[in-house]
Amino acid sequence: xxxxxxxxxxxxxxxxxxxxxxxxxxxxxxxxxxxxxxxxxxxxxxxxxxxxxxxxxxxxxxxxxxxxxxxxxxxxxxxxxxxxxxxxxxxxxxxxxxxx
Amino acid sequence: xxxxxxxxxxxxxxxxxxxxxxxxxxxxxxxxxxxxxxxxxxxxxxxxxxxxxxxxxxxxxxxxxxxxxxxxxxxxxxxxxxxxxxxxxxxxxxxxxxxxxxxxxxxxxxxxxxxxxxxxxxxxxxxxxxxxxxxxxxxxxxxxxxxxxxxxxxxxxxxxxxxxxxxxxxxxxxxxxxxxxxxxxxxxxxxxxxxxxxxxxxxxxxxxxxxxxxxxxxxxxxxxxxxxxxxxxxxxxxxxxxxxxxxxxxxxxxxxxxxxxxxxxxxxxxxxxxxxxxxxxxxxxxxxxxxxxxxxxxxxxxxxxxxxxxxxxxxxxxxxxxxxxxxxxxxxxxxxxxxxxxxxxxxxxxxxxxxxxxxxxxxxxxxxxxxxxxxxxxxx
Amino acid sequence: xxxxxxxxxxxxxxxxxxxxxxxxxxxxxxxxxxxxxxxxxxxxxxxxxxxxxxxxxxxxxxxxxxxxxxxxxxxxxxxxxxxxxxxxxxxxxxxxxxxxxxxxxxxxxxxxxxxxxxxxxxxxxxxxxxxxxxxxxxxxxxxxxxxxxxxxxxxxxxxxxxxxxxxxxx
Numbered sequence: 001x002x003x004x005x006x007x008x009x010x011x012x013x014x015x016x017x018x019x020x021x022x023x024x025x026x027x028x029x030x031x032x033x034x035x036x037x038x039x040x041x042x043x044x045x046x047x048x049x050x051x052x053x054x055x056x057x058x059x060x061x062x063x064x065x066x067x068x069x070x071x072x073x074x075x076x077x078x079x080x081x082x083x084x085x086x087x088x089x090x091x092x093x094x095x096x097x098x099x100x
Numbered sequence: 101x102x103x104x105x106x107x108x109x110x111x112x113x114x115x116x117x118x119x120x121x122x123x124x125x126x127x128x129x130x131x132x133x134x135x136x137x138x139x140x141x142x143x144x145x146x147x148x149x150x151x152x153x154x155x156x157x158x159x160x161x162x163x164x165x166x167x168x169x170x171x172x173x174x175x176x177x178x179x180x181x182x183x184x185x186x187x188x189x190x191x192x193x194x195x196x197x198x199x200x201x202x203x204x205x206x207x208x209x210x211x212x213x214x215x216x217x218x219x220x221x222x223x224x225x226x227x228x229x230x231x232x233x234x235x236x237x238x239x240x241x242x243x244x245x246x247x248x249x250x251x252x253x254x255x256x257x258x259x260x261x262x263x264x265x266x267x268x269x270x271x272x273x274x275x276x277x278x279x280x281x282x283x284x285x286x287x288x289x290x291x292x293x294x295x296x297x298x299x300x301x302x303x304x305x306x307x308x309x310x311x312x313x314x315x316x317x318x319x320x321x322x323x324x325x326x327x328x329x330x331x332x333x334x335x336x337x338x339x340x341x342x343x344x345x346x347x348x349x350x351x352x353x354x355x356x357x358x359x360x361x362x363x364x365x366x367x368x369x370x371x372x373x374x375x376x377x378x379x380x381x382x383x384x385x386x387x388x389x390x391x392x393x394x395x396x397x398x399x400x401x402x403x404x405x406x407x408x409x410x411x412x413x414x415x416x417x418x419x420x421x422x423x424x425x426x427x428x429x430x431x432x433x434x435x436x437x438x439x440x441x442x443x444x445x446x447x448x449x450x451x452x453x454x455x456x457x458x459x460x461x462x463x464x465x466x467x468x469x470x471x472x473x474x475x476x477x478x479x480x
Numbered sequence: 481x482x483x484x485x486x487x488x489x490x491x492x493x494x495x496x497x498x499x500x501x502x503x504x505x506x507x508x509x510x511x512x513x514x515x516x517x518x519x520x521x522x523x524x525x526x527x528x529x530x531x532x533x534x535x536x537x538x539x540x541x542x543x544x545x546x547x548x549x550x551x552x553x554x555x556x557x558x559x560x561x562x563x564x565x566x567x568x569x570x571x572x573x574x575x576x577x578x579x580x581x582x583x584x585x586x587x588x589x590x591x592x593x594x595x596x597x598x599x600x601x602x603x604x605x606x607x608x609x610x611x612x613x614x615x616x617x618x619x620x621x622x623x624x625x626x627x628x629x630x631x632x633x634x635x636x637x638x639x640x641x642x643x644x645x646x647x648x649x650x
Contacts, residue, residue, distance in 0.1 A: 002486050002526060005593045010490045010523070012588055014497055014516075016581030021501035023573030024565055029506050029552060033513050036544070037497055040520055043536075047527045054598050056612050062532055063613070066539045067624045071631035073544045077551045078638035084555050180507070213605055217534035224542030228514070231546070235507065235553050243553060250550045254543060261538075274606050 007048035015041035028080050028090035032073075039069050112197070115209045119196045122391070126398075127343040128158045134402050141406035168332035176329065177236040184233025185330065185337035191222040192344035198222075199351045202361045202387035203372045204277050206380075216274045219352065220261060223307070226345055227253040230309075233338070234326035245325030248315050248413065253307060255420040260303035262428035263296040266435045267356050270444060280360035284371040290357040291451035292444065295431040297357045299424055301400075304349040306420070308342060311405035315413055350397035351390075358393055361386035486526060493519035510548045514541050529604045 014037060021034030043062045050058025080090050132147065132154065139146025147154040172181065198215045200208040212218055227250055234246020267289050268274060271282040283289055290297045306313040317325030327338050354360060363370040370389070375382035411419065438447050492515065499512035517540045524533035565573075613621055 001597055002482055005588055006486065007523065007527065008588045008592055009585060012581060012584040013494055016577055016584065017497045017501055019580055020573060020577035023577055024570050026565055027506060029548065030509055033500055033509055033548065037500060037513065040517065044520060044523060047524055047529055047532065051527050051602055052594055052597065054602050056604065056608055059529055059532055059604055059609055060612055060617055064620060064624055066535060067628060070539060070544055071628050073547055074631045074635040077547055078635035081551060081639045214530050214534050217531065221534045221537035221542065224538055227546055231549055247550060247553060250546055254546055257542065
């Protein structure tokens with residue numbers, strides 16, 4: 001059996017990569033993918049702790065997070081399509097007006 | 101003989117290879133059968149020159165694919181272009197590990213607790229090869245084909261999955277072996293779940309991009325769709341993946357709705373226990389029954405292709421989202437009501453009555469033709 | 481054996497995650513993210529949750545990432561040059577990210593190293609999760625379904641308006 005903290009460390013590494021992606025990239029879609037990466041890292045943590053404490057609640061939270069990630073992807077990509085149609089770019093620095 | 105290494109590694113590999121070879125032979129044979137049958141349906145001959153009735157076509161086609169010139173477009177994205185035909189092959193081959201071909205444990209490769217979900221997961225990744233191939237070719241028709249295929253396969257994944265839910269509710273398991281064992285003691289699932297069976301049939305045609313739904317490769321609109329720029333062996337890989345996925349879906353259809361390797365209902369007939377009594381012979385017999393049923397569904401694919409004209413893209417989306425998904429949800433609702441009432445056997449009558457109605461519609465006596473054509477026709 | 485599987489797929493997950501963040505072509509990024517998610521699905525199997533591993537592949541690899549690829553190809557984004565981030569921002573991003581990661585690692589090593597796992601099998605089959613989901617978590621479940629409905633309506637509204645305008649214009 002692999003100890004829980006191995007998974008936690010992997011999750012921390014993935015989450016950090018996601019954070020760096022969000023902070024350093026300008027392409028909206030790439031930033032969005034980094035966020036998905038962070039969400040998955042959190043899922044891994046949930047599952048690791050669920051096994052550590054033998055609690056099914058952790059698994060159910062992962063289930064809910066997946067559903068919410070699906071909703072988030074649908075709305076987020078729709079926003080990027082709209083942004084692209086208005087500005088011909090998905091550079092997040094260009095989206096500097098609250099209203100477009 | 102029974103060391104863990106043999107048990108966990110060697111035997112599954114051997115079984116997988118046997119299943120793999122059987123399936124590849126079926127794929128090759130299917131190519132010939134499809135072309136001959138299409139010829140029959142369309143009142144022409146089909147391939148009949150190479151060997152007896154054209155049977156050697158099975159060998160001639162791969163040889164042709166191997167010897168043809170392999171063209172790579174100059175403006176293609178090279179890595180993605182090579183990955184495109186290979187990616188869909190991987191899930192299409194792995195899935196055969198999970199399908200029970202005959203009575204367990206000898207004639208199944210592995211038995212997984214969530215086998216059905218794993219199969220769904222693997223088949224849903226087959227779309228990447230098509231998208232990637234379409235995009236990497238750097239050709240607008242290919243790209244259109246790839247995008248259409250992505251939209252179509254993601255849309256029809258939903259009714260495909262929802263139609264299975266009814267079966268899961270009745271059998272109470274995600275394990276394919278348990279589902280088959282349930283069907284031999286009760287009725288085959290197509291009786292209580294005839295609506296789900298119909299939805300599954302339509303959705304599996306759409307998932308495989310077969311003819312009423314073959315918009316990703318519609319030759320009159322998109323040249324050849326996502327594989328326009330592919331030639332020789334790469335094109336053959338696309339075809340191989342498509343036919344393998346067709347066989348996977350037929351296997352799922354047989355396992356979920358038509359009793360898998362058994363040939364009996366209500367515990368009567370060739371059930372698993374009877375087959376096990378016959379020993380090795382019984383196992384092989386069960387596998388033969390399974391393969392025969394699968395081939396019947398492959399013939400239904402060809403029949404669909406010869407019968408139905410192609411949909412328009414918005415019609416395809418309408419059918420998926422406005423008809424198939426509500427129908428599947430309604431089916432789940434009705435099934436849940438019957439299970440809650442404890443009257444699962446009453447659902448058999450749904451199947452029997454609908455099959456009877458369909459038969460009455462098919463075999464009803466034809467009405468007499470009106471005397472003067474042109475006067476009565478299309479009055480309404 | 482298990483450790484070998486873990487380290488191999490952990491390496492796959494981390495390397496492909498790095499490709500997502502560092503590669504400038506979004507198509508390559510999306511595909512490497514898919515590979516990373518597959519490696520994570522293997523992790524879920526190692527964590528005795530094969531049901532969620534299958535869900536991970538179906539939902540993330542089968543649906544969400546196909547949507548990402550679809551949008552990237554629809555907008556033809558691989559030809560749009562991404563402007564270079566300012567060096568200051570890049571430096572700040574990397575250093576603060578690294579500091580954050582080191583902090584996380586410090587806290588994991590300090591507080592979250594458990595001596596051993598509890599004995600006995602951890603039952604996480606579809607039946608257990610389903611019963612839990614529809615008994616204890618019925619209200620959140622319904623909320624999530626309403627959220628998904630809202631997301632469908634929102635996505636339609638956001639991306640559908642464009643085409644109405646375009647039809648009205650000429």
